[in-house]
Structures are given as structure tokens and as C-alpha cells.
Amino acid sequence: MDFLYARSWDEALAAKAERPDAVPISGGTDLMVDLNFDRRRPDALLDLNGVEEFTRWERVNGHVRIGAAVPFTRIINEIGSLVPGLAIASRTVGSPQIRNRGTLGGNLATASPAGDALPPLMVADATVEVGSVRGERTVPVREFFTGPKRSVLEPDELIRAVLVPVADGPQQFAKVGTRNAMVISVCSFALALHPARRTVAGCIGSAGPTVLPTPDAEQYLEAELADRRLWDSRAELDEAVATRFGELAGAHARPIDDVRGTADYRRHAVAVLARRTLQWTWTEYRRAQR
Amino acid sequence: MRLTFDVNGVGQQADDVWPGESLLYVLRERMGLPGTKNACEQGECGSCSVYLDGTLVCACLVAAPQAQGRAVRTVEGLATDSAGGLDHIQQAFVETGAVQCGFCTPGLIMATDDLLANTPTPSDAEIREALAGNLCRCTGYEKILDAVRLAASRRTEVTP
Numbered sequence: 001m002d003f004l005y006a007r008s009w010d011e012a013l014a015a016k017a018e019r020p021d022a023v024p025i026s027g028g029t030d031l032m033v034d035l036n037f038d039r040r041r042p043d044a045l046l047d048l049n050g051v052e053e054f055t056r057w058e059r060v061n062g063h064v065r066i067g068a069a070v071p072f073t074r075i076i077n078e079i080g081s082l083v084p085g086l087a088i089a090s091r092t093v094g095s096p097q098i099r100n101r102g103t104l105g106g107n108l109a110t111a112s113p114a115g116d117a118l119p120p121l122m123v124a125d126a127t128v129e130v131g132s133v134r135g136e137r138t139v140p141v142r143e144f145f146t147g148p149k150r151s152v153l154e155p156d157e158l159i160r161a162v163l164v165p166v167a168d169g170p171q172q173f174a175k176v177g178t179r180n181a182m183v184i185s186v187c188s189f190a191l192a193l194h195p196a197r198r199t200v201a202g203c204i205g206s207a208g209p210t211v212l213p214t215p216d217a218e219q220y221l222e223a224e225l226a227d228r229r230l231w232d233s234r235a236e237l238d239e240a241v242a243t244r245f246g247e248l249a250g251a252h253a254r255p256i257d258d259v260r261g262t263a264d265y266r267r268h269a270v271a272v273l274a275r276r277t278l279q280w281t282w283t284e285y286r287r288a289q290r
Numbered sequence: 291m292r293l294t295f296d297v298n299g300v301g302q303q304a305d306d307v308w309p310g311e312s313l314l315y316v317l318r319e320r321m322g323l324p325g326t327k328n329a330c331e332q333g334e335c336g337s338c339s340v341y342l343d344g345t346l347v348c349a350c351l352v353a354a355p356q357a358q359g360r361a362v363r364t365v366e367g368l369a370t371d372s373a374g375g376l377d378h379i380q381q382a383f384v385e386t387g388a389v390q391c392g393f394c395t396p397g398l399i400m401a402t403d404d405l406l407a408n409t410p411t412p413s414d415a416e417i418r419e420a421l422a423g424n425l426c427r428c429t430g431y432e433k434i435l436d437a438v439r440l441a442a443s444r445r446t447e448v449t450p
């Protein structure tokens with residue numbers, strides 16, 4: 001096995017082009033488990049830790065551009081108020097040791113439906129900057145995943161950064177697991193309110209082959225909020241509306257039975273999480289002064 | 291490959307490192323530092339916790355070559371000021387009975403060191419959160435919480 005170091009984005013792309021068999025390694029929290037247990041034996045590893053720009057974030061035109069190797073701990077501590085949904089989800093990842101190393105780039109490339117960063121990125125309409133020596137492109141997160149552990153990332157491409165719009169309204173994320181820390185989610189749900197556009201966005205995690213948006217629930221809620229003029233009045237939200245929103249969201253789940261939970265349980269739990277995240281975000285919206 | 295890095299303040303070199311091996315393996319098997327424990331090799335138990343450039347990480351999840359040119363601090367490096375003695379966190383673990391078989395202890399001491407460096411007077415919720423990545427099969431955790439509280443109280447006494 002060879003170990004390749006890269007000091008810049010260009011060096012990393014050149015190394016990947018020269019050695020297509022090289023597997024990138026960032027925080028190692030997914031990849032090293034596979035190596036330790038002999039599940040993967042790549043011919044080469046390409047270390048991304050030395051690429052300084054990967055570890056930076058910056059504000060650009062109403063967005064936060066987060067380098068692929070910014071670890072979860074720094075997302076929580078440094079940009080939590082700009083991307084609250086992503087920060088809440090980041091707080092649920094693993095343990096302090098895992099959050100100190102695990103990165104957005106790794107979470108996206110692994111493309112697990114249980115990746116906790118993915119639902120909040122979906123509802124925030126984030127885009128992923130990817131590139132290879134052939135050129136660079138941006139892919140909306142909504143178009144990034146093609147199946148379980150599969151994405152549109154080409155074999156020679158690397159993830160450079162994630163562009164997340166600064167939150168324009170309340171965002172929430174909730175996750176069901178067997179305990180409070182160190183759990184792969186049984187299912188999860190992210191919700192964002194976009195008051196300026198008068199839209200809402202929901203996304204299910206870990207209850208389908210990929211993370212799943214919830215358009216029926218969104219359309220229902222947007223219509224209710226408009227008909228009842230709730231965006232303007234900021235009045236209380238009917239319990240029945242929140243419950244119906246949850247049911248419609250749950251209907252979008254495509255869960256399986258596995259060791260972590262049954263399909264029926266997951267569908268039910270998604271509905272509960274969707275209802276709760278709606279109640280939390282709406283309460284926050286009502287409190288916020290214009 | 292050859293790996294040169296700093297371990298507990300001393301420049302070190304390891305030869306014939308296989309690029310896919312973990313920092314944990316290098317520390318234990320090549321550096322002769324068995325304080326950092328190997329239990330799960332999948333980031334679940336925290337017994338391999340070390341500082342990598344000052345950040346608490348699971349050594350089992352760091353590829354050894356990723357430590358090239360970097361500084362690693364292990365549990366062996368904590369008590370260096372006290373001439374063979376224990377530092378105040380280690381002392382607190384001993385006094386409160388937080389050590390039974392002792393396998394989890396080095397990792398918990400590293401995690402406690404990291405917690406108290408950033409949060410000198412942690413709440414119980416903060417202690418639990420900071421130690422969430424460290425498993426103990428013996429103590430039931432109560433004595434470990436006592437140890438952290440004791441270490442925190444002594445730390446605030448010495449650093450006003």
C-alpha cells in the first residue's frame with residue numbers, strides 16, 4: 001500500500017488523476033474501521049489532512065462555504081448560529097473524539113442514508129463543490145445521492161467544499177437512537193422554515209435507501225400556513241396540522257427492517273419526529289421578532 | 291515507510307510502518323507505549339484516546355502516516371511534571387475508586403483532561419457528554435463521575 005500526501009487542492013487532484021486507485025482519507029472515522037477489520041485493502045491512500053483550504057470555512061454572498069475537512073466540532077463551535085440545523089445534527093454525531101475528526105466531505109462521500117449531516121444539508125438547499133483534473137462542478141445536495149452508499153461523485157473526483165445558505169429561519173434536526181450518544185440513527189428528520197419564501201423543507205434520514213425529501217408534507221403545510229395566514233399572524237399552529245404534517249412526512253419513508261428497528265417503527269417514528277420538529281421550529285418562529 | 295513525529299514532547303521515528311496501520315498500533319507496538327489501550331479498533335470505546343496536535347482523537351482511527359510531522363500526547367505524557375507521580379486527574383481516579391480493571395482508565399483520563407482544559411467547572415451533563423465516547427465495563431460510571439468532579443474541584447483550587 002502506498003500513502004500519498006497532498007498539500008493543495010491541485011496537488012490532491014493531480015494525485016487522484018495519476019493514481020485512480022488511491023482512496024482519499026480525511027478524518028478516517030469511516031475508512032479506518034474498514035482497514036482495521038480488513039474489509040478494504042486499497043492499493044493507496046491519499047491523505048487530505050494536509051490541504052489547508054479543506055479545513056477553512058468562509059462567508060460568501062449569504063452562504064457559508066465549508067471546506068470538505070472541517071470537522072463536526074468546529075461546525076458546532078464556529079458556525080452554529082449560521083447553519084443551526086447542520087450544527088444540531090453535528091452535535092449528535094458519535095462522541096467528542098469522533099466529532100473532532102469526522103468531516104462533511106467524509107459524510108457526503110460515504111453517502112450513507114444514516115449520515116446525520118445529510119438531512120440538514122438537504123433542507124438548507126446546500127450545494128457540493130466537486131472537482132477533478134477534468135474540471136470542477138457544483139452539485140445540489142438534492143441531486144448528490146443515487147442509492148445506498150452511492151453518489152454522483154466520479155471515481156476521479158474529490159469533494160472540495162459545501163456551500164450552505166445562511167439560515168433564513170428556524171431549523172431543527174431530531175434523531176432516534178438507542179441511547180443519547182454514539183448511535184447510528186434508527187431514523188432522523190430535519191426541518192427548515194424559509195419565512196421569506198414562505199416555504200418549508202423536510203428530509204428523512206435513515207429510513208430509506210438515501211435521505212428522502214418529503215414534498216407531500218411540505219405542500220400540505222405550506223397551503224395550511226398560507227390559508228390560515230400564519231406566516232403573518234405568527235399565531236399558534238393547530239395540533240392537528242402538525243400531526244397531519246407528521247403523517248404525510250412518515251408516508252415518504254421507505255424503511256426496511258434491520259437490527260436497529262423495524263420498518264413500521266421507523267415510519268411511525270419519522271412521523272413523530274416530523275411533528276415535533278415542526279412544533280419546535282414554529283415556536284421559535286413565533287418568538288422571533290421581525 | 292518511515293514515520294517521524296513527536297510523542298510526548300520527544301521526536302520519534304518509526305521504520306517499516308505499513309501505510310494502512312493505525313496510530314494506535316504504532317504507539318503500542320512500535321513505540322512501546324502500552325498505556326493507550328486497544329479494545330474495539332472502531333472508534334466505539336475511547337480506550338485509545340490520545341491528543342493529536344492537541345485535539346482528542348481515537349488513535350485507532352488515525353492512519354499512522356497522518357501523524358507524520360505532528361505532535362501526539364498519550365496518557366504516559368500527562369504526568370511528566372510530577373517526577374514519576376500522578377497528575378491531579380489520575381490521583382482523583384485512584385482516590386474515588388474509579389479504577390477497577392483499569393482498561394478504560396487511560397482513555398477516560400485523556401477525555402477528562404480535555405474536558406477540564408476547556409471547561410474547568412463542568413456540570414454533570416457536560417461531564418456525561420464529554421465522556422460519552424468512553425466505555426467502561428466495570429464501574430457503572432458513578433465513581434468515574436466522582437473522579438471528574440474531584441479533579442475539577444482541585445483544579446479550580448490551584449488555578450484561581
Ligand SMILES: Cc1cc2nc3c(=O)[nH]c(=O)nc-3n(C[C@H](O)[C@H](O)[C@H](O)COP(=O)(O)OP(=O)(O)OC[C@H]3O[C@@H](n4cnc5c(N)ncnc54)[C@H](O)[C@@H]3O)c2cc1C
Pocket residue numbers: 023024025026027028029030031032033048068069092093094095098101102103104105106107108109110114115116117157158159160182183184185332333334
Ligand atoms: C464510533 C463512530 C460513531 C459514528 N457516529 C456517527 C453518527 O452518529 N452520525 C454519522 O453521520 N456518522 C457517524 N459515524 C461515521 C463517520 O464519523 C462520518 O460519516 C464522518 O462524517 C466521516 O468523515 P471522515 O472525514 O472521518 O471520513 P473518512 O473515513 O476519512 O472517509 C470516508 C469516505 O469518504 C471519502 N472521502 C473523504 N473525504 C473526501 C473528499 N474530500 N472527497 C472525496 N471523498 C472523500 C473517503 O475516501 C472514504 O471513502 C461514526 C463513526 C464512528 C467510528
Ligand code: FES
Pocket residue numbers: 327328329330331332333334335336337338339348349350351
Ligand atoms: S480502540 Fe479505538 S475507540 Fe476502541
Ligand code: FES
Pocket residue numbers: 388389390391392393394395425426427428429
Ligand atoms: S475499570 Fe474496567 S473497563 Fe472501566
